[in-house]
Amino acid sequence: MNKDIIKIINEWDPIDLFPLAPDNEYEAEAEKIIKFIDDKKNVSVGLLASTINAIFLNAFGSNIYNSEITDCITVATKILALRK
Numbered sequence: 001m002n003k004d005i006i007k008i009i010n011e012w013d014p015i016d017l018f019p020l021a022p023d024n025e026y027e028a029e030a031e032k033i034i035k036f037i038d039d040k041k042n043v044s045v046g047l048l049a050s051t052i053n054a055i056f057l058n059a060f061g062s063n064i065y066n067s068e069i070t071d072c073i074t075v076a077t078k079i080l081a082l083r084k
Contacts, residue, residue, distance in 0.1 A: 045080060
């Protein structure tokens with residue numbers, strides 16, 4: 001599942017680094033998302049989306065990361081679908 005989450009994040013590419021960046025560019029952020037999911041038994045799409053948004057905002061700042069929460073909801077939905 002972890003590789004699938006990293007793949008989802010890379011496909012999203014929230015700060016438009018690809019194709020120039022290495023495949024592990026978002027690995028630290030993906031690991032934080034994975035840890036958050038692992039620590040929660042039942043996490044809602046909204047809570048995960050807010051967490052994803054906060055993780056990327058903290059990592060890159062608002063001058064670089066400016067994705068909409070709707071983008072995070074899409075990503076959170078894809079991630080949570082992996083758990084089923």
